[in-house]
Amino acid sequence: SFDFAARVERVEPSATLAISNKASELEAEGVDVVDLSVGEPDFPTPENIVAAGQDAMDAGHTGYTSSNGIPALREAIAAKLRGDGIDAASEEVIVTPGGKQALYETFQTLIDDGDEVVLLDPAWVSYEAMAKLSGGSLNRVDLAPYDFQLEPALEDLSEAVSDDTELLVVNSPSNPTGAVYSDEALEGVRDLAVEHDVTVISDEIYQQITYGVDPTSLATLDGMSERTVTINGFSKAYSMTGWRLGYLHAPESLISQAAKLHSHSVSCAVNFVQHAGLEAIENTDEAVTEMRDAFRDRRDMLADLFADHGVDVPVGDGAFYMMLPVADDDQEWCAGAIEDAHVATVPGSAFGSPGYARISYAASEERLREAVDRLAEHGYI
Numbered sequence: 001s002f003d004f005a006a007r008v009e010r011v012e013p014s015a016t017l018a019i020s021n022k023a024s025e026l027e028a029e030g031v032d033v034v035d036l037s038v039g040e041p042d043f044p045t046p047e048n049i050v051a052a053g054q055d056a057m058d059a060g061h062t063g064y065t066s067s068n069g070i071p072a073l074r075e076a077i078a079a080k081l082r083g084d085g086i087d088a089a090s091e092e093v094i095v096t097p098g099g100k101q102a103l104y105e106t107f108q109t110l111i112d113d114g115d116e117v118v119l120l121d122p123a124w125v126s127y128e129a130m131a132k133l134s135g136g137s138l139n140r141v142d143l144a145p146y147d148f149q150l151e152p153a154l155e156d157l158s159e160a161v162s163d164d165t166e167l168l169v170v171n172s173p174s175n176p177t178g179a180v181y182s183d184e185a186l187e188g189v190r191d192l193a194v195e196h197d198v199t200v201i202s203d204e205i206y207q208q209i210t211y212g213v214d215p216t217s218l219a220t221l222d223g224m225s226e227r228t229v230t231i232n233g234f235s236k237a238y239s240m241t242g243w244r245l246g247y248l249h250a251p252e253s254l255i256s257q258a259a260k261l262h263s264h265s266v267s268c269a270v271n272f273v274q275h276a277g278l279e280a281i282e283n284t285d286e287a288v289t290e291m292r293d294a295f296r297d298r299r300d301m302l303a304d305l306f307a308d309h310g311v312d313v314p315v316g317d318g319a320f321y322m323m324l325p326v327a328d329d330d331q332e333w334c335a336g337a338i339e340d341a342h343v344a345t346v347p348g349s350a351f352g353s354p355g356y357a358r359i360s361y362a363a364s365e366e367r368l369r370e371a372v373d374r375l376a377e378h379g380y381i
């Protein structure tokens with residue numbers, strides 16, 4: 001039999017997998033499942049981006065690229081980051097197959113066995129897995145008692161972060177809560193990071209999906225540019241999940257270490273996909289705005305529908321998720337909701353916050369209404 005590596009054995013399979021397996025099983029039986037468990041926009045990739053990918057393929061952009069990405073895209077990304085106020089140069093960018101790979105490379109580059117990683121719960125599921133895969137030990141700060149906001153939790157965070165902390169992960173707008181952290185909260189993070197010499201990952205993958213707020217990039221704060229790894233990608237903003245395109249930005253010293261991992265693992269992101277990404281950055285503002293407006297309408301509608309049933313859901317200013325307060329045993333609630341009401345959601349405990357179910361509202365208004373009706377009909381709300 002195989003002698004598996006401890007680093008892989010200590011990681012759990014994705015909790016969302018169990019839900020989507022159950023949904024597929026029911027669908028195969030002919031059941032109509034309202035799937036609110038998925039973390040991807042339900043829009044097609046904008047046409048101009050698809051065309052740019054096709055054109056690039058036709059033009060023969062099908063070989064390897066330089067490992068860190070094609071120069072035009074790295075420069076466009078650096079220019080975009082400069083627009084956000086980050087002092088970025090193209091040499092400080094690695095283009096990756098998805099934001100997930102950018103995060104994975106960052107963890108692998110920074111975390112040694114036993115290094116402490118601080119997460120803000122509820123936290124996106126893969127942070128824990130990536131920390132464990134790199135041998136890190138986890139220290140978690142719970143934002144649930146504070147309606148998922150960071151500012152009121154700063155005192156708790158200051159108790160968690162110490163000179164032993166290597167890495168802190170901040171994800172604003174947040175998956176799974178939709179919370180966008182205030183400037184005061186980010187300044188609090190900065191003060192702790194500087195005091196204890198901590199590196200911070202700022203996962204800004206939902207940056208362009210915000211409603212009426214303009215999220216601040218952590219790397220723009222005084223003292224943060226030299227200790228921040230900014231992660232972003234094309235999946236969410238441009239509805240490009242399957243294209244697999246993302247990036248990290250960090251000081252060049254970190255980039256040259258991460259670049260070794262990058263070149264020895266993925267070599268490079270897909271050539272013609274990088275060309276499509278360039279088109280996305282340069283010419284897709286209108287489609288981004290349309291998707292954002294649709295998400296906002298759905299968020300408001302869904303929160304109102306839950307309120308009609310007497311359920312008060314903390315609503316964030318970004319991303320396309322909300323955390324529905326459910327029974328103490330959220331896993332049982334989610335298993336029941338899919339089994340009886342045929343509505344798929346993800347248990348909050350998968351994100352470190354039991355007692356909630358994560359709802360993705362990247363679905364049509366009609367399907368969202370249907371979901372609420374079914375949950376009510378079967379006594380789940």
Ligand code: PLP
Nearest residue numbers: 039098099100124175233235246
């Ligand atoms: N970070 C967060 C918080 C996410 O929710 C996701 C996707 O679900 C990612 C990163 C990675 O996305 P991708 O690898 O598609 O760019």
